[in-house]
Amino acid sequence: MGRTLPLVALLFALGSWKPASAGQPARAHHAMVVSREVHATEAGLAVLRSGGNAVDAAVAVGFALAVTHPAAGNIGGGGFMLIRLADGRTTFLDFRERAPATASRDMYLGPDGALTRESVSGYRAVGVPGTVRGFEFASTHYGRKPWAELLAPAIELAAKGFPVSGDLADSLKNARPKLELFPDSRRIFLKQGAFYAPGERLVQPELAGTLGRISSAGAREFYEGETARRLAQAMAQHGGLITLADLRAYQVVERQPLTGRYRGYDLVTAPPPSSGGVGILEILGILESTGYAKSGPGSAASIHYTVEAMRRYFADRSEYLADPDFVRVPVAALLNKPYLAGLRKSIDPERATPSARLRPGAPPRVESSETTHYSIVDAEGNAVAVTYTINAGYGSGVTVPGLGFLLNNEMDDFAAKPGAPNLFGLVQGEANAIQPRKRPLSCMTPTMVLRGGRLYLVLGSPGGPRIISSVLEVIQNVLDFGMSLEDAVASPRFHHQWLPDTLYVEPGVSPRTAARLAARGHRVERIGSMGEVAAILIDGGSLQGAADPRSEGHAAGY
Numbered sequence: 001m002g003r004t005l006p007l008v009a010l011l012f013a014l015g016s017w018k019p020a021s022a023g024q025p026a027r028a029h030h031a032m033v034v035s036r037e038v039h040a041t042e043a044g045l046a047v048l049r050s051g052g053n054a055v056d057a058a059v060a061v062g063f064a065l066a067v068t069h070p071a072a073g074n075i076g077g078g079g080f081m082l083i084r085l086a087d088g089r090t091t092f093l094d095f096r097e098r099a100p101a102t103a104s105r106d107m108y109l110g111p112d113g114a115l116t117r118e119s120v121s122g123y124r125a126v127g128v129p130g131t132v133r134g135f136e137f138a139s140t141h142y143g144r145k146p147w148a149e150l151l152a153p154a155i156e157l158a159a160k161g162f163p164v165s166g167d168l169a170d171s172l173k174n175a176r177p178k179l180e181l182f183p184d185s186r187r188i189f190l191k192q193g194a195f196y197a198p199g200e201r202l203v204q205p206e207l208a209g210t211l212g213r214i215s216s217a218g219a220r221e222f223y224e225g226e227t228a229r230r231l232a233q234a235m236a237q238h239g240g241l242i243t244l245a246d247l248r249a250y251q252v253v254e255r256q257p258l259t260g261r262y263r264g265y266d267l268v269t270a271p272p273p274s275s276g277g278v279g280i281l282e283i284l285g286i287l288e289s290t291g292y293a294k295s296g297p298g299s300a301a302s303i304h305y306t307v308e309a310m311r312r313y314f315a316d317r318s319e320y321l322a323d324p325d326f327v328r329v330p331v332a333a334l335l336n337k338p339y340l341a342g343l344r345k346s347i348d349p350e351r352a353t354p355s356a357r358l359r360p361g362a363p364p365r366v367e368s369s370e371t372t373h374y375s376i377v378d379a380e381g382n383a384v385a386v387t388y389t390i391n392a393g394y395g396s397g398v399t400v401p402g403l404g405f406l407l408n409n410e411m412d413d414f415a416a417k418p419g420a421p422n423l424f425g426l427v428q429g430e431a432n433a434i435q436p437r438k439r440p441l442s443c444m445t446p447t448m449v450l451r452g453g454r455l456y457l458v459l460g461s462p463g464g465p466r467i468i469s470s471v472l473e474v475i476q477n478v479l480d481f482g483m484s485l486e487d488a489v490a491s492p493r494f495h496h497q498w499l500p501d502t503l504y505v506e507p508g509v510s511p512r513t514a515a516r517l518a519a520r521g522h523r524v525e526r527i528g529s530m531g532e533v534a535a536i537l538i539d540g541g542s543l544q545g546a547a548d549p550r551s552e553g554h555a556a557g558y
């Protein structure tokens, strides 16, 4: 616990609240890209304009973000891509990192049995990256443009540089304690401690070289070529676990998206090893038919109901959610209507249920950080939602010498010590304990909502466990409270994750509402901003794109 709390506080402090002024959304008639950063959005838009589809654009945006948004954009991490083709077919590409073959359950415990910091910082924190193989799989199976064309904008941004924004300059400066520990990170991202000023160009020649080799030789280069050899060599030199064999063995898994219905809308969302899709459907399933929305958005009563549903879901998450290739995850049971009705009945409309009194539920046995998100819809109606990550901002802090990219610290998403909180304060159980080649449980939740069988909403967010709350609350704001997309994204957010038993609220939640929630028994704590939603709403022939006013996101279409 002592290890975790300051980190949690730091994470919350990093997300500085911005006045949630709902600006105008971008509007377009054909296609839309919403991502965290303007150059990446422009790269995606250029691919769409030149005949690429939404999957091509998603790959180009992902590689561009690896250059322009180093806190989370990556080739050294992993993520999820949710695809819905214009003909209604859907798929989910899981390119989440995996534990190396020599990883073990207690590898982050010191001799005293206490957690060390090795799951968050340095070479031992790194899971086998999946992004490059994920993007190649997407491009080969669902794209149409040549691979090299999709990497070209990223290579140019890395080779020629781009002007550092105010946000990026601040973010890099704030990451100093992590990045200065590793010589290449210090040189590339901190200018040897001199720091980048807003407007100064960030040029990344080593990254341009790595991307250039991937452009010429494909993902093989990253997993078996020079990049792989240098990565494995650096791991061996610095006590990391990833070997050439781990890299060579990395596989993308194509999964069925998780689907569900809520008040006549169809949701298509992320299956395990994401915990997010189950979370959205379980929470909405508890809320359905409570009439919670009658009291209005932002009211103490509607927040109370939502928080009580969140609390129950996160308790279940701690027990049941994990990599489905290693653990039987009872998805159908957790979303079973009588089970959800039981959870609903256990909510007192006037009083918070103390988390200490709440254990994970007993669903019936039926079979059946920093991160970034971008959303894309093309002119044919194909849609892609990608959330990918290196876990905490700037991941493990390690830039592999000579390769120019940061490595993840995704190993911390495992239950490094089941029952003890991780970087996000999340308490997780045995199901998510470390095992060789297992994927750590994630909260990333790329999601789509269909209305009358037609694509209506495409969205997702970064934010560790707050991803689930951020995505959920934007869905509620649009579906239950009838807000415009820009208001839905800008509205103040709140979050509860069972443990710690704290209701986190953004500063935009009014003092009166906070006092009413406290009177119901919630321990209310104000934090900086949470989540950075990138959303597209499709209404008839028009597209609206909303980047989150909490960040420097950028929506553009044509």
Ligand code: GLY
Pocket: 369, 371, 389, 390, 391, 392, 410, 413, 441, 442, 443, 444, 464, 465
């Ligand atoms: N690394 C954050 C997540 O996957 O939930």
